[in-house]
Amino acid sequence: MQMPAAPPRSASGYLLLAALGALVVASFASLPLKLSEFFTPQALDTTTEFLAGFAPPELSPPFLRKCLEATAETLSMSALGTLLAVLGGLALALPAAGRFGILARATARAILNVLRSIPELVWASLLLVAAGLGPFAGTLALALHTSGVLGRLFADALENAEPLPEQTLRTNGAAAMASFFYATLPQTLPQMLSYTLYRWENNIRAATVLGVVGAGGLGQMLKYHLSLFQMQDAATVVICMLILVAMVDALSFAMRHALTRR
Template structure:
C-alpha cells in the first residue's frame, strides 16, 4: 500500500494560521496610526527635503577622507574582534548548553548517579540562562556599560558585540546541536564513550559547517552594529557620525554613510565567499 495521503488542514486551522498574524499586524499599526498619518503630509516632505538638501555636496577633503578611512578600518576591526569574542563565549558554553536528548546520559564508562544527573541539569540551565541574559541586552546597552567600565573607544565596542552576540551565537549553536543525527552519538555512547567524547566526535563534526555559517552570518550583522555603537562612544564610523550630527556637519554625514555602505557590502561579499569555500571543504 502507498503512503497515506496527508489530510488538508481544516477550515479553523487555516483561518487561525492566516487570521492571527494579520490581526497582530493590524493591531501593531493601530498603535502608531497618528505617527504614520503625520509622515505622509506635505509639511513632513518639505522638512525632509530641506534636511536632505543640506547633505550635499559631500565632504571630500583629503584630511576628512583619511579620517574616514581610519574610522572604517576601526569599525571593521571592532566587528571582527567582537565576533571572535562572541564565538569564543558560545563555544565555551556549547557543551553545557547541549541537552541530554542530544548527548545521552550514562554509558559503560560513566555512571549516571543522581548527583551527576543533577549537576549536568544545573549546568545546562545555567548555560541556557547565561545565553538568554546576554542576548536579551542590546548591543547599545552593553556598549554603555562597557564605556563606563573601560572608557571610550573601540574596546568597549568589541566587548559589547561579544557580550550580546555571545548569547545570540550560543543560542544558534545550541539549536544546531539539537538537530544533529542521533545515530553517531548513540553508537559512541553504546561503545562506552564518555559524554564529552560523544560531543567531540559524534555531535560536533555533524554541526561544524552550520556553526561556521552562523558565525559568518553574525559577522555580517555585527558590521552594521559596529557602525552604530560609536554613537555611545565605542569608536569607529558611528562615533564620527555622532560628531557630524552634533556639530551640524551634514556634508560629512554623506561621506560617512557612503563609507558604511561600502564597508557593509564588502563584508557581505567577503563573508559569502568564505562560506561557499567552507561549504565546499565540508
C-alpha cells in the same frame, strides 16, 4: 494513479493565524500613524533641503584618512567581538545542549537568555561606565550580546545532530570528548560557521551604531559631525559605512557559499 488525500488541517493552525491577524489589526489601531504627513508640501521641502546639505561629500585627503582609520576600527570591533562571541557561545552551548546534565543545561540556557535579551546598545552604555569611551567597550558589548545569540544557535545545532555516530564511538571505547570532536562536531561545524558569518554581518552594522554612544569607529564620527551640522563630512562617513557593509556582506556570502557547496 490516485493522488493521496491531503492531511487534515489542524484547528490550532487556523487559531494561530487568526490571533496573528488580530494582533496586526490591533497594532495599526493602537499606533497613531500619520502617513499622510510624509507627503505634505512642507515635509517634502524640508526633506529636500536637509538632503541637499549632504552634497557634495567631503573628499579632502586628511578627512578621508580619518574615515579610513575609523573604518578599520569599526571592522576590528566587529571581527574581534564576533571571535570572542564564538568562544563564549561555544563554551555555553555545550552545557546548554544537555551534555553536562539537566541543571547545567537550565543554568546555561538562562545565561544565554540574559546575554541576548540585552541589546548591544544597552551593553555598550553599561560598559562605557566601567571601561570608558572607545572601541573596547563596544567590542565587549558586541561579544556579550552575540555570545547569547550564537550560544543558543550552537546549542540547538548540537541537540539536532545525529547521535548515532557519537554513540558508536562511545560503544567501541572512545572517550566522550574524542567522540564529540570526531563525530558530533564535524556534523554541526558548517552550520556553526554559517551562523558565525551571518552574525559578523550583523555586528558590522551594530558596531557603527554603537559609536553613537561613544564606542568609537564610524558611528562616533557620524555623531560628532551631525551634532555640529557638518553635513558634508557626515555624508562621507555614511558612504564609508555603506562600502564597509557591502564589502563584508559580499565576503560573508562568498564564504558561506563555499562552506555549503558540495
